[in-house]
Every structure is written in C-alpha cells, then in structure tokens.
Amino acid sequence: MAKIFSRTGDGWVTELTEAELMKDIVDGMQEAAEYGKVAPLSDDEIAHLFDICKSVHKITGVEKGREVITTYDGPTIEIRHAGIIANRQQALQMFERCFGADTIEFSHVDYSYKPAKSVVHEDLPLFEQSQLLMVIPMFYGAMPNLGLYTYPDGPMPNPGELLPQGKIKEAREAYDQAVELAVKDMVFVASAFYEAGADGINFDTVGASGDPDFKAALLAAEKLKEKYPDICIEMGMAGEFVLGTHGEITHGGQRLAGLYPHDQLKIAQKSGVRIFGPVVNTLTNKTIPWNLSRAITLTKACVACADIPVHGSMGMGVGGLPVCETLPVDMLTVAAKAMVEITRLDGL
Amino acid sequence: MQMTRGMKIAEAKQYVADKLGISVPELTDEVLMREVREDHKIGFITSRGGHPKGIEAKHHIAGLLDIPINSVDVFRARSR
Numbered sequence: 001m002a003k004i005f006s007r008t009g010d011g012w013v014t015e016l017t018e019a020e021l022m023k024d025i026v027d028g029m030q031e032a033a034e035y036g037k038v039a040p041l042s043d044d045e046i047a048h049l050f051d052i053c054k055s056v057h058k059i060t061g062v063e064k065g066r067e068v069i070t071t072y073d074g075p076t077i078e079i080r081h082a083g084i085i086a087n088r089q090q091a092l093q094m095f096e097r098c099f100g101a102d103t104i105e106f107s108h109v110d111y112s113y114k115p116a117k118s119v120v121h122e123d124l125p126l127f128e129q130s131q132l133l134m135v136i137p138m139f140y141g142a143m144p145n146l147g148l149y150t151y152p153d154g155p156m157p158n159p160g161e162l163l164p165q166g167k168i169k170e171a172r173e174a175y176d177q178a179v180e181l182a183v184k185d186m187v188f189v190a191s192a193f194y195e196a197g198a199d200g201i202n203f204d205t206v207g208a209s210g211d212p213d214f215k216a217a218l219l220a221a222e223k224l225k226e227k228y229p230d231i232c233i234e235m236g237m238a239g240e241f242v243l244g245t246h247g248e249i250t251h252g253g254q255r256l257a258g259l260y261p262h263d264q265l266k267i268a269q270k271s272g273v274r275i276f277g278p279v280v281n282t283l284t285n286k287t288i289p290w291n292l293s294r295a296i297t298l299t300k301a302c303v304a305c306a307d308i309p310v311h312g313s314m315g316m317g318v319g320g321l322p323v324c325e326t327l328p329v330d331m332l333t334v335a336a337k338a339m340v341e342i343t344r345l346d347g348l
Numbered sequence: 349m350q351m352t353r354g355m356k357i358a359e360a361k362q363y364v365a366d367k368l369g370i371s372v373p374e375l376t377d378e379v380l381m382r383e384v385r386e387d388h389k390i391g392f393i394t395s396r397g398g399h400p401k402g403i404e405a406k407h408h409i410a411g412l413l414d415i416p417i418n419s420v421d422v423f424r425a426r427s428r
Contacts, residue, residue: 065376197422232352274351309354345357
C-alpha cells in the first residue's frame with residue numbers, strides 16, 4: 001500500500017501508513033482531551049480528519065460555502081520581512097487588493113503597546129490617511145508585552161532575576177505594578193486609534209509574559225468597553241496554556257494561570273472581547289496529523305462554549321502548523337481546511 | 349457583522365446575503381459579486397474611475413448592512 005505524504009512539526013517530509021496516520025490522529029486528540037479536560041472528537045470527525053490528511057493535492061481547500069474570514073497580526077511587518085520596500089499604507093493595500101484579506105491591521109513595527117505609545121502622534125496621520133483608502137475593516141493592533149515594563153527595558157524590578165533569588169513576594173509586586181503600567185498604555189493607544197476611526201482594536205500575543213500579561217489585556221478590554229461600548233476588541237493569545245509567571249493572579253474569581261483556550265475564551269468574552277483567537281502550539285517531534293488533531297480538539301472545545309466569533313491562530317508553530325519560516329502550502333491548506341470544517345470556527 | 353454585531357460566521361453570511369438579495373453560496377462567486385458590488389456601490393477589487401473606493405465604499409456598506417462602522421462614523425462627524 002502506498003504511503004501517505006505528510007510532515008513533522010519541524011516541517012520536514014515524512015511518510016505514514018494508514019494505520020500510523022490514524023494512530024497519530026487518535027493520539028493527538030487524546031492528549032488534548034486529557035490535558036485540556038475537553039471532549040474528544042467524534043468518530044465522524046476523526047474519519048473526516050483522516051480523509052483530509054490523506055490529501056494528495058498540493059493545495060487543499062474547504063468545501064464551497066464553508067469559507068471563513070481572516071484577521072491578521074502585524075501584517076504590514078510581514079511585508080518588511082519579505083524585503084519589500086513599501087510603506088504601511090502600500091502594505092495595507094497589498095493585503096486588501098492582492099492577498100484577499102477580509103480585514104486588516106495597522107501597527108507599529110515595534111509591535112507592543114509600550115513603544116507604540118511614544119509614536120502615537122506620528123502614526124495617527126498615516127493611519128487616518130490609510131483608513132480613507134481602505135474598504136475592509138481596519139484594526140489597530142499590538143502586544144501587551146509585559147516584559148518591556150521590567151528592568152532593563154522598563155522601570156520595574158525584573159521578576160526573572162528576583163525569582164531565582166527566592167524573592168517571590170517582590171517578583172509578584174513587580175508584576176502587579178507592571179500590569180498597571182501596561183493597562184494605561186494599552187488604553188491610551190487604543191483610545192487614540194479608536195477615536196481616529198479604527199474599526200477594531202487587536203490585543204495580540206496575549207499571555208506571552210504569563211498570567212500578568214493576560215490580566216493586563218483583560219483589564220484594558222474592560223476599561224475600553226466601558227469607555228466605548230460599541231468597540232470591537234479582538235484578543236489573540238500567545239499560547240495554549242497561560243503560564244503562571246505570577247501564579248496567584250485572578251480575574252472575576254478565576255485563577256488565570258493554567259487556563260486552556262476554552263477557559264481563556266470564557267474570561268475574555270466576559271471582559272468585553274468580541275473576537276477571540278485561541279492558540280495551540282506545535283510539537284516539532286510529532287507529525288502534523290498528530291499536532292493538527294490536538295489543535296482541532298482544543299479549538300473545537302473553545303468554539304463550543306463561545307458566544308462570540310472565534311478566529312483560530314494559524315501560522316508558524318501554531319494551529320497544527322510546522323515550526324518553520326516558510327510554511328509548506330500542502331500542510332498549511334490541509335490544516336486550514338480541517339480546522340474550519342471540524343471546529344466550525346468563524347475565522348482564521 | 350462579526351465586529352459590529354458579534355455574529356457567528358453562518359449568521360453573518362446569511363445576514364449579508366439577505367441584504368444583498370443573493371444566496372449565501374453566491375457571496376463567494378467572484379463573477380457575480382463583481383456585478384453586485386458595482387450595483388450597490390460597495391467597491392470592488394480593481395480600481396476603476398467613477399466607482400466608489402475606500403471610505404466612500406465603506407459608507408455605502410454601513411448603509412446597506414445597517415451597521416455602525418467606526419471609521420465611517422468618524423469620517424461623517426468630521427465632515428459636518
């Protein structure tokens with residue numbers, strides 16, 4: 001029997017028998033169900049994922065009628081990464097008119113709210129001009145990035161230095177103060193761009209510095225929602241699991257450390273977030289079918305309890321996709337089709 | 349529809365299709381949508397003289413879908 005073309009989590013090609021493919025799909029699902037404490041996939045869903053993963057096509061696509069929309073994080077920065085000399089306005093138009101983007105995001109190249117704050121007044125004119133040119137909804141986006149608020153990048157003592165010294169109380173206090181500063185910056189920048197006409201605000205890579213990072217984004221979302229009741233806030237996560245870098249932070253009575261995507265979503269939507277972007281990380285030593293099955297199981301649980309639209313994060317090293325700079329089109333499209341058709345999410 | 353009303357994808361597609369007077373599958377028919385977009389003045393991919401672009405197209409989208417679009421609202425407020 002011919003072997004099935006596939007790839008491992010680092011992107012390299014591998015081949016699987018049908019039995020190996022099915023085993024990887026079932027194992028990946030069981031791992032997600034066990035660690036995330038979520039429902040496993042049904043037999044029909046497993047069979048559908050199996051069929052999708054057997055694709056022999058270079059490009060795979062969703063059934064007609066199952067199309068979803070796209071949101072982005074730092075798209076204009078990607079044009080720079082491609083070495084194209086184009087300003088942000090040109091990059092935004094490329095996404096709208098060449099790449100089929102359904103929404104777009106304006107952002108500062110130093111993609112965090114703290115550095116973005118210092119250039120708000122320089123960025124607003126270009127943003128306002130761009131908004132006149134665009135038809136698709138335009139977000140403003142950046143990361144909370146709490147790491148920038150601690151020494152040597154910020155005013156707070158560095159918990160990374162305090163914790164090895166056993167100074168747990170001091171480390172937590174530093175995080176608490178960093179949260180306050182981050183919230184002020186996020187609300188300041190988001191307010192400036194919303195009042196200038198941003199159609200939405202994106203908090204991206206939330207939780208990158210653990211539970212205090214997530215806390216800052218939740219507080220900022222609540223403040224913005226109170227200030228602008230109609231505001232659309234998108235929250236894209238940094239990882240599948242909120243790291244307990246502080247460990248004792250709660251929000252609405254819920255401890256943030258250790259939350260998986262479906263529980264992250266519940267808190268986010270209570271805080272006024274209108275679009276949620278769950279992340280499931282890729283294990284490089286496992287196959288893509290294993291990673292994809294795991295990602296789909298966790299994401300499906302997230303969609304199942306969502307009252308708001310869910311946009312799955314799919315890119316390098318997340319959403320069942322390989323950790324490599326140039327994503328292979330075969331696995332990228334297999335993963336996108338499987339994610340959309342099985343989890344029934346609302347966008348990517 | 350997701351951004352302003354928090355609609356899920358299926359509901360959002362149906363809403364837009366109803367407003368445009370077409371079926372949901374027709375929303376992704378590039379040839380048909382080129383005509384629909386021109387008829388409703390909501391912009392299309394190619395840049396043609398005499399047809400709405402940018403915020404002008406977005407203004408028509410807000411009216412057609414009966415939704416508030418922040419960029420359009422800000423533009424209108426500043427145009428008064």
